[in-house]
Amino acid sequence: MPMRDPYQVLGVSSSATDEEVKKAYRNLARKYHPDNYHDNPLADLAQERMKEINEAYEAIQSQRKAHTAGSSSGTYSYGGTYSSYTGAAGAYANQRVRAAIMQGDLNLADELLNAQADHNGEWFFLKGVISHRRGWMDEAQRYYETAVQMDPGNTEYQHALDILDGRQSNPYQPDGYRAMTTAGCGSDSFSRICGTILCINCLTGGGICFC
Amino acid sequence: MFGYVRPALDKLDTENRELYQAAYCGLCHTLGKRYGLAARLFLNYDLTFLAMLLGRKCSASKHRCVVHPIRKRPCACQSRALDIAADMSVILVWWQLRDGITDHGFWRGLKFRAASLLLRRAYSRACIYQSDFDRNARQQLERLNKLEQENCASVDRSADCFASLLSGAAAAEEDPIQRRILEQFLYHLGRWIYLADAADDLKKDLRTGSYNPIAMRYSHESGKLTEESRRKLGLTMDASIRQMAAAFELTDFGEYEPVIRSVVYEGLYLVGAAVLNGTFHIRQKRGQGDIP
Numbered sequence: 001m002p003m004r005d006p007y008q009v010l011g012v013s014s015s016a017t018d019e020e021v022k023k024a025y026r027n028l029a030r031k032y033h034p035d036n037y038h039d040n041p042l043a044d045l046a047q048e049r050m051k052e053i054n055e056a057y058e059a060i061q062s063q064r065k066a067h068t069a070g071s072s073s074g075t076y077s078y079g080g081t082y083s084s085y086t087g088a089a090g091a092y093a094n095q096r097v098r099a100a101i102m103q104g105d106l107n108l109a110d111e112l113l114n115a116q117a118d119h120n121g122e123w124f125f126l127k128g129v130i131s132h133r134r135g136w137m138d139e140a141q142r143y144y145e146t147a148v149q150m151d152p153g154n155t156e157y158q159h160a161l162d163i164l165d166g167r168q169s170n171p172y173q174p175d176g177y178r179a180m181t182t183a184g185c186g187s188d189s190f191s192r193i194c195g196t197i198l199c200i201n202c203l204t205g206g207g208i209c210f211c
Numbered sequence: 212m213f214g215y216v217r218p219a220l221d222k223l224d225t226e227n228r229e230l231y232q233a234a235y236c237g238l239c240h241t242l243g244k245r246y247g248l249a250a251r252l253f254l255n256y257d258l259t260f261l262a263m264l265l266g267r268k269c270s271a272s273k274h275r276c277v278v279h280p281i282r283k284r285p286c287a288c289q290s291r292a293l294d295i296a297a298d299m300s301v302i303l304v305w306w307q308l309r310d311g312i313t314d315h316g317f318w319r320g321l322k323f324r325a326a327s328l329l330l331r332r333a334y335s336r337a338c339i340y341q342s343d344f345d346r347n348a349r350q351q352l353e354r355l356n357k358l359e360q361e362n363c364a365s366v367d368r369s370a371d372c373f374a375s376l377l378s379g380a381a382a383a384e385e386d387p388i389q390r391r392i393l394e395q396f397l398y399h400l401g402r403w404i405y406l407a408d409a410a411d412d413l414k415k416d417l418r419t420g421s422y423n424p425i426a427m428r429y430s431h432e433s434g435k436l437t438e439e440s441r442r443k444l445g446l447t448m449d450a451s452i453r454q455m456a457a458a459f460e461l462t463d464f465g466e467y468e469p470v471i472r473s474v475v476y477e478g479l480y481l482v483g484a485a486v487l488n489g490t491f492h493i494r495q496k497r498g499q500g501d502i503p
Contacts, residue, residue: 036457042395045388045461135374135398136367137450138428166449176222177476182445182452185484 006056006063018064025057030172038163039132039140041104097126106130121151128160140164214256215407215486216400218470219477227469229285231259234467237287238262241297244289246333250301253330257404258300260474264393265299265383266292267465295383299344301337305330306348306376313356314421344379351376359422366424366447370405377401389462396458399451403479406448410436411486441487452479 007014010024032050037043093116100109110130116123128143144161151157162168166181173179218231238259242250266287287293308330311323327334338345355372363369377400381393409416409425414434416423429440436444456475464471485491 031460036453036460040395040454040457042392042458042461045392046457049461131367134367134371135395135402135451135454136365136371137402137454138447139365139367141447141450164450165446166453174472174476177472180477180480181449182480182483182487183442185480 004052004056006059009052009056010060021057021060025053027172028053030170033172035163035168036172038160039129041133094122094126101126101129101133106133121147121154121157124150125154125157125160132160132164137164215404215411215479215482216257216260216474217478217482218473219481220473222473222477223469227473230466231263231470233285233287234263234266234470235259236284237289237293238296238300240286241289241293242300245294245297246301246336249329250297250304250333253304253326254300258296258303260400260471261299261377261380262287262293262296263467263471264396264464265296265380266290267463267467292383295341298337298340299380299383301330301333302341302345302348305334305337306352310352343382347379348376351379362422362427364424364427366406366409366428369409369424370402373405374398374401377404392458392462396455396462399454399458403448403451403455403483406444406451407483407486410444411491435489436487445483445487448483449480452483455479 007016010021010028012020012024016024029050032046032053034043034046034050037046040046093112097109097112100106100112109126113123113126113130124143125147128140128147131137131140131143141161141164144157144164147157148154148161171179220228223231235254235256239251239254242254305327308323308327312320312327314320315323351372355369358369358372375398378394378397381390381397384390384393406425409423412421413423413425413431413436415421417426417431417434425436425444429444430437431440452475459471459475482491
């Protein structure tokens with residue numbers, strides 16, 4: 001597949017300054033950062049997007065360097081990888097579980113775990129990963145918490161819990177938006193939604209409910 | 212689904228506010244054209260949001276209508292996506308009404324019965340257009356009923372039914388990658404709506420003894436969640452909002468992008484906080500008084 005125009009990928013014009021290109025690149029790299037797609041079923045798509053962005057940035061860098069030889073390159077590298085469970089970490093019995101998770105077969109992974117008698121930190125962690133991928137965030141959180149309690153020094157478990165609880169460092173926010181949490185909203189902030197500007201009539205007025 | 216999903220208006224310029232309003236009016240008109248006046252009565256913000264997710268590209272023209280008889284309003288033009296959104300809206304509202312009938316006794320169930328009588332013809336027509344969506348909705352609600360009977364204490368498992376029901380709407384998307392993204396988005400939207408609704412109904416459910424997973428999972432005092440419970444529930448709702456944002460960044464919602472962005476990066480947090488603080492309905496009533 002031919003590569004898209006690198007400037008288009010980064011969303012800047014070809015006359016943008018080096019600084020503007022770098023800023024656009026950093027912004028996109030934060031947006032598709034692996035931490036934002038940790039144990040997310042769409043992680044592969046984010047990874048593809050990140051690859052495209054990296055290639056575009058490198059292409060622009062080398063194009064410009066060819067013109068002005070000797071300028072600083074300043075490639076931006078950041079930590080983290082998209083969740084991968086192919087590593088040799090953990091007990092042998094759990095490698096099949098990790099492989100099943102990688103293949104997206106969550107039911108198999110869950111069955112393999114349920115058949116185990118020994119429930120150690122890794123067992124709780126992997127149960128958490130399966131819940132996380134299913135979108136069962138409350139169960140995932142509880143499994144991760146138990147894993148961290150059982151094995152406090154394990155950075156893999158702690159990282160998963162931090163991300164689930166929204167404690168990642170420097171999370172992406174679009175321009176004009178600040179990082180928010182439901183618990184952190186003031187009691188008066190809702191008026192920004194029920195403004196008088198939008199004249200919409202809700203004819204029913206609500207009142208019927210699902211549970 | 213009762214109007215929990217809203218954009219943060221102060222993040223939108225006039226043009227985008229008009230787009231949002233046009234989507235609302237467009238869905239209302241489409242409901243009217245396809246299903247008659249009765250179906251239009253059930254329109255709400257959440258269904259409008261669904262129409263926006265399904266209907267990426269839109270164009271608007273100005274219309275008068277029953278609600279706005281004098282000033283013409285911008286209104287999204289009829290499109291296949293709006294038709295589908297209208298069909299799905301009718302099916303969603305129908306199942307919500309049926310659920311209301313099974314959950315309530317004879318007297319309390321009367322208003323649901325009356326409403327479902329109004330919607331019966333519309334529903335049977337919508338099923339012809341969206342039979343897969345309807346089948347999925349029926350299955351998921353049967354699952355939910357079973358969990359309710361078992362008194363399931365897992366918020367994730369009960370929320371999973373409604374989340375899976377809503378993610379069924381992604382089937383309308385033809386491109387497989389876009390469908391995957393939309394499915395993930397809708398799953399967490401459904402999960403968030405279910406949790407917000409359950410939190411909103413906590414007091415009422417405790418009084419009537421109805422099933423409510425939040426009452427079992429989180430501690431509460433006289434119908435109100437404790438501060439620690441609110442923090443924990445907020446945390447799990449936020450996790451779903453972040454999953455929506457992650458899905459949002461992978462797809463192109465066309466003209467509706469700014470509106471949808473303001474929902475997933477701000478609106479849902481504000482509504483969630485109002486629901487958990489118990490100020491959602493108070494605000495809503497006051498808000499309704501302001502409508503000209």
